[in-house]
Amino acid sequence: MLVLAISILPPCLIGYLVVRTFLPVYRSAWASQLLNLFLGAGLGAGVLSLLFFLVRLSFGPSNMVYGTAEILAIAATAGVCWFFRDRSLSGTEARPLSGWLWLLPAATVVCLLLAAALFFDTSAASPYGNWDAWSIWNLRAKLLAQPDATWKNAFSPVLNQLAGGGAAHGDYPLLVSAYIARCWSLTGSSGDVAAPIAVAGLFSLATAGVLVAGLAVLRGWTSGLTGGLVLLGTAGFLQNSAWQLADVPLSFFYLAVFVLLFLFDAGRGTGRTAVLAGLALGCAAWTKDEGMLFTPLAIAAFVAYLFFARIGGRVRALALFAAGAVVPLATVLCFKAFLAPRGASWVAWTPSVLLNNIAKPSRSLRIVNALWEEVVQLGTGIANPAVCLAAFATCLGVPRERVRQPVVLLSLAAFVAVFGGYCGMYLITPYDLDWHLGTSAGRLLMQLVPSAIFLTIAACRAAEETAIVTEEPQKPARVTRKKSKKAQAAKPGR
Amino acid sequence: MQNLRYPLRTLAGLIISALLSVYGAMQFYGEQREHNQTQRDPYKLIDQERRFAPIREIVPPNALVGYVSDLATDPTLILTAQYALAPRLIVKNPTSGWVIGNFAHPQDFEAFARAHGLTLVKEFPDGVILFQRSK
Numbered sequence: 001m002l003v004l005a006i007s008i009l010p011p012c013l014i015g016y017l018v019v020r021t022f023l024p025v026y027r028s029a030w031a032s033q034l035l036n037l038f039l040g041a042g043l044g045a046g047v048l049s050l051l052f053f054l055v056r057l058s059f060g061p062s063n064m065v066y067g068t069a070e071i072l073a074i075a076a077t078a079g080v081c082w083f084f085r086d087r088s089l090s091g092t093e094a095r096p097l098s099g100w101l102w103l104l105p106a107a108t109v110v111c112l113l114l115a116a117a118l119f120f121d122t123s124a125a126s127p128y129g130n131w132d133a134w135s136i137w138n139l140r141a142k143l144l145a146q147p148d149a150t151w152k153n154a155f156s157p158v159l160n161q162l163a164g165g166g167a168a169h170g171d172y173p174l175l176v177s178a179y180i181a182r183c184w185s186l187t188g189s190s191g192d193v194a195a196p197i198a199v200a201g202l203f204s205l206a207t208a209g210v211l212v213a214g215l216a217v218l219r220g221w222t223s224g225l226t227g228g229l230v231l232l233g234t235a236g237f238l239q240n241s242a243w244q245l246a247d248v249p250l251s252f253f254y255l256a257v258f259v260l261l262f263l264f265d266a267g268r269g270t271g272r273t274a275v276l277a278g279l280a281l282g283c284a285a286w287t288k289d290e291g292m293l294f295t296p297l298a299i300a301a302f303v304a305y306l307f308f309a310r311i312g313g314r315v316r317a318l319a320l321f322a323a324g325a326v327v328p329l330a331t332v333l334c335f336k337a338f339l340a341p342r343g344a345s346w347v348a349w350t351p352s353v354l355l356n357n358i359a360k361p362s363r364s365l366r367i368v369n370a371l372w373e374e375v376v377q378l379g380t381g382i383a384n385p386a387v388c389l390a391a392f393a394t395c396l397g398v399p400r401e402r403v404r405q406p407v408v409l410l411s412l413a414a415f416v417a418v419f420g421g422y423c424g425m426y427l428i429t430p431y432d433l434d435w436h437l438g439t440s441a442g443r444l445l446m447q448l449v450p451s452a453i454f455l456t457i458a459a460c461r462a463a464e465e466t467a468i469v470t471e472e473p474q475k476p477a478r479v480t481r482k483k484s485k486k487a488q489a490a491k492p493g494r
Numbered sequence: 495m496q497n498l499r500y501p502l503r504t505l506a507g508l509i510i511s512a513l514l515s516v517y518g519a520m521q522f523y524g525e526q527r528e529h530n531q532t533q534r535d536p537y538k539l540i541d542q543e544r545r546f547a548p549i550r551e552i553v554p555p556n557a558l559v560g561y562v563s564d565l566a567t568d569p570t571l572i573l574t575a576q577y578a579l580a581p582r583l584i585v586k587n588p589t590s591g592w593v594i595g596n597f598a599h600p601q602d603f604e605a606f607a608r609a610h611g612l613t614l615v616k617e618f619p620d621g622v623i624l625f626q627r628s629k
Contacts, residue, residue: 098498100505107512111519118523125530128539128577135573142580150556150581158558158583162576191543191580226511233515235522380525383518388511395507463508467498 007183007198010070012037015044017077018279022272023263024086028094031216031224038209039259041202042252043276046283047073049179050331056144061151063185090267094220095464104225111232112208115241119201122242127193129200129244136169137176137246138196144174144181145190154181157341171340173332175287176246196244204241207252207450208232214259215457218266222463226392230453234385236378236446246288247443253284253291254418255450257298258411261305262458265407269311277302278324286328290447293421294414295329301414308406354428363433367426370437374445385449389456396461408459415451537574545620546578546594552616552624553592558585560593560627562610564601571596588627595623 019040026032051073052066059065097104128134143154153159154177159170176199183195208231216224231237240248260277267273281298284291302321306314357363378385402408422444429436500508535541553559561584565571575596576584584594593612595603603623607614612625 095498101500101508104508104512107516111516114519114523118526121527121530125534126536128535128537131537134537134539134577139573139577139580142577146555146581148556153581153583156583158585161586162572162584168573168576222508226508229512229515233518235518235525238519238522239526380518380521383514383521388514391510391514392507395503395510463500463504464498466504467500470497470499 003183003187003189003192003194004198006186007195008041008202010074011044011048011179011202012041013044014047014074014077015040015042017074017081018043018047019276021077021081021085022275024088024090024267024271024273026091026217027089028091028217028221031094031213031221032091034209035213035217035259038206038213039256039276042206042210042249042256043279043283045179045199045202045249046175046253046279046286046328048182049175050283050286050328052182052185053144053174053178053335054331056151061147061149061185063147066182067186086271088271090271091217094216097221101222101463104222104229108212108225108228108232111229115204115208115232115238118238119204119242122239123193123197123200126242127197129196129242132246133196133244136172138180138244139168140170140172140174140177141180141184141196142190144177145184147185151181155335155339155341160341171336171342172246173286173288173291174335175283176249197242200242200244200248203249203252204237207237207248207255210252210255210259211450211454214255214262214454218259218262218458219462220464223457223460227453227457230385230388230392230457231450233383233388234378234449235380235383236442237449240443240446245443247447250284250287250291251447251450253280253287254294254447255454256280257284257294258415258451258454261302261411262407264317265305265309265311265405269306269309269313269317272320274302274317274320275324278321278326279328280324281321282325282328282332285332290418290422290444292332293425294418297414297417297421299325301410305406305410308410350430353430357428357430363427366433367423367437370434370441371423371445374442377442378445378449385453389453393456393460396463396466398459399461399465402459408455411455412459415448415455419448537570539574539577541620542574542578545618545622546575548616548618549579549594549622549624550582553579553582553594555581557582557590557592558588559583559590560585560588560625561596562593562606562612562625563596563598565596565598591626593625593627595621595625597621597623 016036017040019036023036026035048070051069055066055069129138140154140159144151154174155170157170159168162168180196180199183199184190184192187195189195208228211231212224212228215227257277257280260273260280264273264277281295285295303318306317375386376384379387426433426437559579559582561572561575563571572584575594579594598621603614603617607625611628613628615624615626617623
């Protein structure tokens with residue numbers, strides 16, 4: 001219980017306070033609170049992971065120092081939130097669900113219960129998670145959690161040449177490992193499977209929560225619940241959730257960046273939402289190398305958005321975005337430049353190998369085939385997120401004016417560029433292509449699924465936008481009738 | 495009072511995506527439950543943690559240890575041993591004298607040690623042997 005409490009409560013608390021400080025209050029109160037909670041849970045884990053790493057680096061592996069730093073950070077955030085939180089009211093009131101649409105939350109609850117049951121069952125069957133979980137992320141968490149100087153073994157060059165056993169990638173970013181190490185270090189239970197399972201659960205739930213709440217704030221409950229349903233019906237997401245890998249956390253940060261960009265746009269660039277977008281972007285880079293590919297593309301999309309969108313305070317918005325991103329990005333850049341060992345993946349990467357790989361058309365065909373198979377594998381038969389989204393988009397349609405909105409166009413461009421970047425990495429990989437595709441393509445696609453669901457549903461018409469408003473004829477109340485009879489009886493001349 | 499009436503097309507879009515999602519979740523739930531029942535702890539990490547626990551009592555946490563085995567160089571075996579032994583790191587050329595033996599078949603470990611320039615320190619159950627590199 002202590003491990004669970006230490007793993008889940010502090011990030012939710014500090015994250016909630018951070019999000020509440022920088023996001024306005026949305027008129028749809030429930031959606032607003034859910035967004036604060038779920039966005040806060042993931043961002044809070046990112047913030048505490050950074051804090052843990054920076055405190056270790058600055059003051060060494062002392063639990064006393066770290067514990068004090070965490071308490072001070074929570075207290076400072078609470079103070080800032082109390083005095084300086086964004087008190088403005090934004091958005092429109094979400095229409096309550098009516099009639100048959102009440103089946104949507106019921107279906108969402110069914111899917112959520114199935115997902116939770118499956119998560120616990122898979123975690124009980126494989127408590128150490130999948131291959132990369134124990135061989136990379138949790139192994140490095142075990143090293144980071146050491147109470148002596150050996151904690152620096154987490155980025156030892158030795159990890160990339162483990163006695164012929166392959167690489168444990170000491171050069172990979174540390175968000176997940178550092179956060180799990182924080183939990184183990186504070187509870188003195190290094191290696192206990194409860195912490196990584198709790199962290200996996202936290203990020204999975206937060207991803208689904210941000211998708212539902214973000215869409216609910218932007219497009220209404222029908223869109224939000226449909227988004228949540230499609231994600232919870234995605235076999236690839238359900239499977240990855242319990243694997244304790246860094247792909248679900250990365251998908252959370254990608255999604256958070258897109259949701260926050262849309263919220264920033266909805267607020268016409270006013271407010272402080274850009275700080276959170278920057279923070280989520282930095283956390284993506286601190287989670288996985290793919291996040292470092294996402295970073296420049298998302299920054300370019302944001303800068304282009306500021307250029308094309310007709311909003312005021314562009315410089316202020318850019319400064320706020322940079323303020324949110326500066327600490328995680330500086331940390332990951334310093335880590336890569338000064339601490340991380342030379343990546344195992346770069347060993348065989350010479351220009352001749354690269355050019356040779358690009359020049360082979362058969363490789364492109366194999367990549368396309370493998371990615372198509374992985375898209376099919378994301379679902380179970382026809383119950384595939386791509387089919388669900390296609391049906392949704394066909395039936396509800398995409399309004400022409402929305403396609404022209406800079407935030408929609410540039411978010412889609414960033415998304416497509418990240419996907420293109422993934423394809424490009426496969427094209428030039430120095431590893432055996434089939435092995436590389438077989439071991440990673442499914443997970444890479446999974447990283448993009450929540451964002452793909454969000455972007456598709458956010459670009460489509462909301463059900464409420466297609467609805468026809470009818471006036472219900474008002475029946476006079478009984479009391480009124482009695483009164484009117486009396487009034488009529490009292491009328492002179494009757 | 496205002497009521498919302500949704501066009502058939504909108505309802506169809508919502509119903510199709512919702513039904514497919516619920517069906518997908520239920521279908522995958524069944525498949526994965528079956529898979530979980532047959533594939534419990536697929537990398538045998540629970541066993542590895544138990545097998546290498548006595549080594550953790552003896553070898554200091556900051557040690558860089560060597561690794562020998564009668565099995566072919568299998569990344570799964572080495573990395574699961576590494577996970578169980580962490581924070582001790584398994585390296586090719588260890589600086590300390592400790593060498594961990596991970597054996598699948600019983601044999602004369604004294605003879606194995608002599609043949610590889612090692613000294614047998616202790617034999618543990620389940621094929622786990624602690625050696626030291628001979629000076």
